[in-house]
Amino acid sequence: MSDIRFSGVTRVFQRDGREFPTLAGIDLAVADREFVAIVGPSGCGKTTCLRMAAGLEFPTTGTVAVGGRIVESPGPERAVVFQQFALFPWKSVWDNIDFGLKCKGEPGAGRRARIEQIIGVMGLQGYESAFPHQLSGGMQQRVAIARAYVLEPDVLLMDEPFGALDAQTRTVMQEELVRLARVNPRTVLFITHAVDEAVYLADRVVVMTRRPGAIREIVDVASVRRAERWDRHERIEDVMDQESFVHLRTHIWRLLREQQARNDH
Amino acid sequence: MSARSGQAPLPRFEATGLWLAGLGGFFGLWTLVALSGAVSAQFLPSPWAVVERFGELARTPFVGHTIQEHLVSSIGRYLAGFGLAAMIGVPLGLMMGWFRGLDDAVTPLFEAIRFVAPIAWVPFAALWFGTGIGGPVLIIFMGAFPPALINAYRGAKFVEPRLIEAGRMLGASDLRMITQVLLPASVPSIVAGLRISAGLGWQSLVGAELIVASSGIGYLMVKGQSAISTATVMCGMIAIGVVGYAIDALLRAVEAHIHRRRGRNAR
Numbered sequence: 001m002s003d004i005r006f007s008g009v010t011r012v013f014q015r016d017g018r019e020f021p022t023l024a025g026i027d028l029a030v031a032d033r034e035f036v037a038i039v040g041p042s043g044c045g046k047t048t049c050l051r052m053a054a055g056l057e058f059p060t061t062g063t064v065a066v067g068g069r070i071v072e073s074p075g076p077e078r079a080v081v082f083q084q085f086a087l088f089p090w091k092s093v094w095d096n097i098d099f100g101l102k103c104k105g106e107p108g109a110g111r112r113a114r115i116e117q118i119i120g121v122m123g124l125q126g127y128e129s130a131f132p133h134q135l136s137g138g139m140q141q142r143v144a145i146a147r148a149y150v151l152e153p154d155v156l157l158m159d160e161p162f163g164a165l166d167a168q169t170r171t172v173m174q175e176e177l178v179r180l181a182r183v184n185p186r187t188v189l190f191i192t193h194a195v196d197e198a199v200y201l202a203d204r205v206v207v208m209t210r211r212p213g214a215i216r217e218i219v220d221v222a223s224v225r226r227a228e229r230w231d232r233h234e235r236i237e238d239v240m241d242q243e244s245f246v247h248l249r250t251h252i253w254r255l256l257r258e259q260q261a262r263n264d265h
Numbered sequence: 266m267s268a269r270s271g272q273a274p275l276p277r278f279e280a281t282g283l284w285l286a287g288l289g290g291f292f293g294l295w296t297l298v299a300l301s302g303a304v305s306a307q308f309l310p311s312p313w314a315v316v317e318r319f320g321e322l323a324r325t326p327f328v329g330h331t332i333q334e335h336l337v338s339s340i341g342r343y344l345a346g347f348g349l350a351a352m353i354g355v356p357l358g359l360m361m362g363w364f365r366g367l368d369d370a371v372t373p374l375f376e377a378i379r380f381v382a383p384i385a386w387v388p389f390a391a392l393w394f395g396t397g398i399g400g401p402v403l404i405i406f407m408g409a410f411p412p413a414l415i416n417a418y419r420g421a422k423f424v425e426p427r428l429i430e431a432g433r434m435l436g437a438s439d440l441r442m443i444t445q446v447l448l449p450a451s452v453p454s455i456v457a458g459l460r461i462s463a464g465l466g467w468q469s470l471v472g473a474e475l476i477v478a479s480s481g482i483g484y485l486m487v488k489g490q491s492a493i494s495t496a497t498v499m500c501g502m503i504a505i506g507v508v509g510y511a512i513d514a515l516l517r518a519v520e521a522h523i524h525r526r527r528g529r530n531a532r
Binding site for chain 1: 425427428430431432433434435436437438441445446449450527
């Protein structure tokens with residue numbers, strides 16, 4: 001079991017002796033092998049939620065637990081894919097992917113097989129000895145995903161992973177991620193600005209309010225996806241063309257717009 | 266290397282011309298003063314007297330050794346002192362940049378000690394390590410150590426946080442974090458520090474040998490002074506200047522090479 005559980009999580013930043021609440025009581029349970037996307041206005045604390053699951057930040061009150069254990073530090077069982085890739089610029093593609101395996105102390109032969117496999121899955125063949133700066137943004141993010149996936153983490157934490165990519169690359173990566181999730185399902189927490197992306201990828205979409213962030217609504221996508229058989233369609237644009245998809249997307253847009261309107265006053 | 270802001274770099278031949286003019290002007294002035302007879306040869310030896318003396322020092326031993334031998338023994342001491350400073354300063358600096366406790370414990374002490382000129386350590390250097398190899402090496406070490414440490418420390422402190430987060434997320438141990446993330450990320454800063462370190466070490470060497478040594482360029486200069494041979498002292502100064510310049514040029518080349526390689530790696 002590797003679920004993620006946020007229980008009464010709040011977060012308050014202190015600056016110049018003043019307190020700035022950024023999260024106002026998050027209760028959320030992401031089930032084992034569930035794909036949950038969080039959308040919300042900028043600064044609503046969605047990235048903070050992800051970073052708390054990663055062990056890179058900590059709640060002011062409440063707890064974040066993964067697999068029943070309270071998160072106290074970062075670890076390879078909770079792999080993070082950052083928006084800005086965060087690849088090691090001085091390491092080749094191969095060595096970047098190898099880094100986490102080496103940290104785990106895996107023997108050489110096992111590492112080799114696993115790296116070759118993930119390189120195949122992510123379409124990185126031929127780029128093993130390239131350095132990150134020699135790759136396009138899309139390829140760099142493939143490496144970052146490979147680096148996370150190769151560790152076979154219980155939980156995958158993705159912080160706007162496609163936010164820095166151009167529209168076409170983004171689409172390809174979204175399709176790849178769906179494919180990868182089918183082959184090798186993981187518990188995924190996915191932060192995004194893009195409503196399309198959230199609805200296309202996630203089983204449930206969490207819509208947050210503006211700062212201090214709270215959960216406005218949790219939208220169930222999985223049941224619609226199954227009922228409407230979105231998986232008949234290979235391509236993202238065909239899924240996005242479905243009436244049921246448009247309906248969900250519009251619903252989420254309205255929820256976000258509501259936050260926007262509040263912001264304008 | 267770029268020119269100062271608002272100035273285009275000079276064409277190569279013009280730069281070389283100015284370089285020659287500067288050098289020529291200096292020696293010309295020196296020659297004129299010497300020729301005018303306004304100052305005694307004792308007070309300021311003429312350029313040709315220095316050249317002549319240099320030839321003598323190269324052929325016949327002075328206070329036990331030829332000038333080349335003195336230079337070799339100086340360089341040996343220097344390499345030992347600088348090498349130790351780099352070998353201790355860089356890892357310690359990286360560790361200070363990683364372990365918060367070590368940072369808090371060592372930094373205040375170090376911030377004070379670095380203002381004590383290397384030459385101030387002379388009495389202790391002589392007392393603890395003698396006037397042979399150990400004493401001068403300690404003084405060179407004291408000169409070369411601070412920049413080696415400080416730059417490694419700053420390099421480690423200012424590594425992009427996301428790379429550190431990536432390392433921690435991937436499960437890197439402290440050792441792996443320091444050697445595989447902080448060290449490579451800090452290379453430009455470390456190399457810049459070692460260049461300063463090399464220069465300060467070489468400067469301290471002379472001070473060290475002026476007082477504690479039985480050979481070396483500094484020692485030659487002290488003995489030249491006792492023998493009231495200003496030309497000998499001048500020869501020592503020239504040797505120090507030329508070797509210092511060569512050390513700096515070498516490290517500048519290394520630095521430029523690293524920057525070229527890493528410039529391509531920068532995102």
